[in-house]
Amino acid sequence: MPVSDETPVDLAPVLESFPSLEVEKGTGALITQPALVLEVVQFLRDDPRYRLDYLSNVTGIDYLATVRKEKRVNEEGKTEIVKIDEPPRMDVVYHFYSMSEKRGLVTLKQRITDRDRPVATSLMPLFRSAEFQEREVYDLFGIDFQGHLDLRRLLMWEEFEDFPMRRDYVEPDDYEYEPTPHGEVLEKAKTHAGLGEGGSEE
Amino acid sequence: MEDPSKSTTSEAHTLSDSVDLDDATRSEMEKAGVIVSSVDWLYNWARSGSVWPLQFGLACCAIEMICSAGSRYDIARFGSEVFRPSPRQADLLIVSGTVTKKMAPQVVRIFNQMPEPKYVIAMGACAISGGPFKQGYNVLKGIDRYIPVDVYIPGCPPRPEAVLHSLMTLQKGIRRQRTLGKGSNNPAYVEGNREYPVPSFSGKDLDPPYNPEVWQPPEKRPNMPEDGCP
Numbered sequence: 001m002p003v004s005d006e007t008p009v010d011l012a013p014v015l016e017s018f019p020s021l022e023v024e025k026g027t028g029a030l031i032t033q034p035a036l037v038l039e040v041v042q043f044l045r046d047d048p049r050y051r052l053d054y055l056s057n058v059t060g061i062d063y064l065a066t067v068r069k070e071k072r073v074n075e076e077g078k079t080e081i082v083k084i085d086e087p088p089r090m091d092v093v094y095h096f097y098s099m100s101e102k103r104g105l106v107t108l109k110q111r112i113t114d115r116d117r118p119v120a121t122s123l124m125p126l127f128r129s130a131e132f133q134e135r136e137v138y139d140l141f142g143i144d145f146q147g148h149l150d151l152r153r154l155l156m157w158e159e160f161e162d163f164p165m166r167r168d169y170v171e172p173d174d175y176e177y178e179p180t181p182h183g184e185v186l187e188k189a190k191t192h193a194g195l196g197e198g199g200s201e202e
Numbered sequence: 203m204e205d206p207s208k209s210t211t212s213e214a215h216t217l218s219d220s221v222d223l224d225d226a227t228r229s230e231m232e233k234a235g236v237i238v239s240s241v242d243w244l245y246n247w248a249r250s251g252s253v254w255p256l257q258f259g260l261a262c263c264a265i266e267m268i269c270s271a272g273s274r275y276d277i278a279r280f281g282s283e284v285f286r287p288s289p290r291q292a293d294l295l296i297v298s299g300t301v302t303k304k305m306a307p308q309v310v311r312i313f314n315q316m317p318e319p320k321y322v323i324a325m326g327a328c329a330i331s332g333g334p335f336k337q338g339y340n341v342l343k344g345i346d347r348y349i350p351v352d353v354y355i356p357g358c359p360p361r362p363e364a365v366l367h368s369l370m371t372l373q374k375g376i377r378r379q380r381t382l383g384k385g386s387n388n389p390a391y392v393e394g395n396r397e398y399p400v401p402s403f404s405g406k407d408l409d410p411p412y413n414p415e416v417w418q419p420p421e422k423r424p425n426m427p428e429d430g431c432p
Contacts, residue, residue: 155340156340157303160406161406162406164339164340171339174411175332
């Protein structure tokens with residue numbers, strides 16, 4: 001189904017029913033708190049103005065703490081650059097379509113403010129297709145989905161301790177030899193004494 | 203394969219060595235109506251003509267491997283058409299594709315389950331070195347870190363012609379092996395069934411990250427300027 005055939009979705013009804021929802025600049029995504037997400041998604045699924053019956057995609061985003069620069073007009077009428085501290089956070093992104101009404105796409109983001117112990121609400125009670133995708137998000141980002149019936153690692157092995165898609169993940173130093181190193185790999189290769197430090201003791 | 207210089211030089215002249223003729227001499231003698239052979243030669247000729255690969259694929263390289271078994275490329279011409287479903291019946295493990303760290307213990311276990319004499323072909327950039335996933339966290343940087351590899355096929359993925367060429371290379375190597383006489387370099391008759399430790403999963407990586415008996419990181423990098431371009 002080409003995207004151009006889909007009816008653009010009017011977000012006004014859901015924003016009216018849930019005044020605490022925000023619409024993200026640029027992406028047009030709905031941003032919600034984990035506590036509210038089940039009600040919002042049930043509304044999007046069951047309300048005749050939406051009937052978003054297909055959960056297409058679930059993924060996560062990890063944001064470290066950054067300083068965002070924004071241009072603003074101050075009281076004297078001059079534009080100035082304001083630095084805004086962005087606290088660390090994680091998002092869980094859901095993409096919804098309507099198969100019956102040929103509508104889409106609606107993007108919904110659960111915003112998790114506690115990046116150290118991220119807890120989200122599972123959509124498994126409403127969409128069974130969320131099961132594996134939320135398991136993958138748990139596997140790679142370590143986000144704990146409340147209400148998920150079978151939250152285990154999906155891709156990595158069970159004994160694995162880290163969450164590889166997190167921004168602060170450090171991968172194992174497991175390639176000792178690279179014939180033509182450059183860039184980051186060259187820097188890494190330089191840390192190996194004579195390139196053979198990774199356990200070469202004869 | 204085995205170092206060719208070892209098999210052509212005569213270290214000690216034993217009975218089996220004395221008939222180890224080079225192909226040109228053998229051909230000349232055959233023209234004169236004299237056939238000289240050894241049991242080893244006959245044995246290896248038969249063995250190299252029926253290398254049965256394991257029916258085992260890991261990633262996109264497996265598609266090319268399957269293709270080389272199809273009618274257009276027809277690996278059956280080289281006696282390798284019977285892809286065995288069980289490692290107990292297979293002679294050749296074609297590691298065709300990306301070996302993820304989660305899959306690596308199973309690949310080593312399959313190799314251990316194969317009976318001697320057994321051979322390994324590392325097919326494609328991923329099986330050789332990790333390929334495009336070398337900087338990733340979840341891909342093994344070459345299956346030769348855990349099991350000995352006889353033939354490497356570069357390519358991403360290698361074409362079926364390259365698969366056939368690797369099989370021919372392997373067959374040449376098999377014909378060079380000494381099996382029954384003194385100085386056998388066929389592991390099947392020297393070491394018994396080769397089994398290698400299966401790595402286990404640990405918190406960060408596989409444990410051990412490589413088998414030092416099979417593979418060692420190179421001592422030093424070849425002379426390389428600072429910018430990394432040779």
